[in-house]
Amino acid sequence: MSEWWTYRPADLLMxxxxxxxxxxxxxxxxLWPLPVATTLAGIALALGLMRGHTLALRAGAAGLALCWALVAWAFLWRRYASIQPVAGAFAIAFALQALGLLALCAARSLRGTDQRARRGTGLALLAWALLAHPLLALAAGRPLAQAELFGLAPDPTVIASLGLLLYAQTGAGATRALLWALRSLALAWCLVSAATLWTMGSPQGWVPLAAAALTLAGLWRRPIAKPAPG
Structure with missing residues (x-):
């Protein structure tokens, strides 16, 4: 029997x-042709956020709640759980995130951030999830049929959510705590996904990690103070 320290993470992959x-x-x-509908809805959300519409932000939070619920049930619970024993716990976390997003869209103090850098980064993350992330399958030599699609697969759905949650801000204490909890759960999934992909030997693991890093950089960036008049 080999000693435990001789094992690599890939040896523990199930x-x-x-x-x-x-x-x-x-x-x-x-689920075809649902991916067409989710992508078009995501593009409409991005256009609404570019115009600074608060209604688009609320509708986006509600739409993403449905996407998280769909991923929880249709992918994590019904498919991923067949090869990953802890996928059931992931599904529960995604379902809780869906409920949290529904609560967020109903928050009266929800609005878009005034920081241009945060808005730009949030929109960039959303655009990546919608248009670029599915193409990673082709870049890795896999057929496009195996692409990870927004609203159906965990990673692009989480990355799009980070974009919206980075774009959003609120003044109320309870809603601010909810917003940070939603961000934290999405960031936690990025770490889980990166670890899974790296264990499989896929360089794609850098993608969720980069999305998490961009989100944290946007959140920690202080607004530039305006000089006092006179």
């Missing part, structure tokens, strides 16, 4: 990478 990516192909095929 499924082959091809099995993991095949899940997305089956998932996309089963």
């Amino acid at each position: 499924f082959a990478p091809r099995t993991y990516w095949r899940l997305f192909e089956l998932h996309n095929d089963a």
Whole structure:
């Protein structure tokens, strides 16, 4: 028997990478043409946020709540759980995030941030999740049928949510705490996903980590103080 210190993280993986990516192909095929609807809805959200519409921010939070619930049930619970024993816990976390997003969209103090850098970074994350993230399948030599799509797969849905949650701000104490809790759970998933992808030997693990880093940088960036008149 080999000693425990001779094992690598990949030796503890319970499924082959091809099995993991095949899940997305089956998932996309089963829900087609829903990906078209989620992508168009995401583009409409991005356009609304670019114009600074608070209504778009509320509608986006509600729409993302539905996406998190769909990912929780249709992907994590029904598919990923067949190869990953802890996927049931992930599904519960995603369901809780969906409830939190619904509560956020109803918050009266919810509004877009006044910081231009945060707004730009949030929109960039949303654009990546909608348009660029699915193309990572082709970049990695996988068929487009195995692409991770916004609203159906965890990573692009989480990255889009980070964009909206970075764009959003609120003045109320309870709602501010909820906003930070939602950000924290999305950031935690980025770490889980990065670890899973790196364990499979996929360089794509840098993508959720980069999204988390951009979000944290945007949140920690202080607004530039305006000089006093006179």
